Amino acid sequence: xxxxxxxxxxxxxxxxxxxxxxxxxxxxxxxxxxxxxxxxxxxxxxxxxxxxxxxxxxxxxxxxxxxxxxxxxxxxxxxxxxxxxxxxxxxxxxxxxxxxxxxxxx
Amino acid sequence: xxxxxxxxxxxxxxxxxxxxxxxxxxxxxxxxxxxxxxxxxxxxxxxxxxxxxxxxxxxxxxxxxxxxxxxxxxxxxxxxxxxxxxxxxxxxxxxxxxxxxxxxxxxxxxxxxxxx
Numbered sequence: 001x002x003x004x005x006x007x008x009x010x011x012x013x014x015x016x017x018x019x020x021x022x023x024x025x026x027x028x029x030x031x032x033x034x035x036x037x038x039x040x041x042x043x044x045x046x047x048x049x050x051x052x053x054x055x056x057x058x059x060x061x062x063x064x065x066x067x068x069x070x071x072x073x074x075x076x077x078x079x080x081x082x083x084x085x086x087x088x089x090x091x092x093x094x095x096x097x098x099x100x101x102x103x104x105x106x
Numbered sequence: 107x108x109x110x111x112x113x114x115x116x117x118x119x120x121x122x123x124x125x126x127x128x129x130x131x132x133x134x135x136x137x138x139x140x141x142x143x144x145x146x147x148x149x150x151x152x153x154x155x156x157x158x159x160x161x162x163x164x165x166x167x168x169x170x171x172x173x174x175x176x177x178x179x180x181x182x183x184x185x186x187x188x189x190x191x192x193x194x195x196x197x198x199x200x201x202x203x204x205x206x207x208x209x210x211x212x213x214x215x216x217x218x219x220x221x222x
Contacts, residue, residue, distance in 0.1 A: 032207065034208035034209075036209075041214065042214060043110075043199075043211075043212040043213055043214045043215070044199065044201075044209075044212045044215075045212075046208065046209060046210050046211075046212075049206070049208045049210075050206075055210065087149065087150055089150070089208060089209075091206060091207030091208045092207075094152075094163060094207065095152050095165040095166065095167070096152045096207050096208075097152065098149050098150040098151070098152070099149065100148075100149040101149055101150075
């Protein structure tokens with residue numbers, strides 16, 4: 001299985017901050033990477049797929065980049081509703097695997 | 107927008123079989139229907155998918171204990187996990203996959219606790 005490693009595990013930030021989360025794959029996954037936002041008690045939300053494609057309805061302050069084994073999710077200006085846990089997921093080869101998550105907190 | 111809702115017992119005894127159902131608001135013919143779980147304090151784990159044809163794909167780590175099925179007449183699909191242990195305690199999510207291996211719609215998740 002492809003191992004996905006995120007950093008940092010926890011990120012402390014303030015409103016308006018630019019935030020960057022990194023995800024590394026144990027082998028090349030081309031651009032087959034997705035990002036999700038999870039909040040307790042709510043349905044997880046797809047943010048980005050194929051490394052940089054913004055899912056419909058997702059605010060443009062979210063962006064993704066990278067290819068091969070290294071990827072980033074950037075939030076350009078942190079909003080109150082963005083405090084959550086973010087996960088990357090490779091969709092290059094089954095079984096699909098996720099990173100361990102990055103919690104963005106105040 | 108597709109809506110998904112998980113249902114099933116929240117408490118299962120060790121060694122028993124856990125069963126969950128996901129009800130879908132959209133056409134069940136459109137997507138690959140997936141189960142994902144998140145164990146307490148751990149990350150997300152892909153369990154597998156079922157297609158409207160009945161075709162399935164399971165994560166090898168769980169394949170020996172997992173069965174997925176689909177009922178197109180009820181717009182529902184299901185998950186069974188046999189011989190459960192405490193390690194199967196998790197929030198279980200159902201989700202849709204357009205066929206590209208990522209998940210565009212999710213349910214809110216249901217907590218299943220394995221305990222005597």
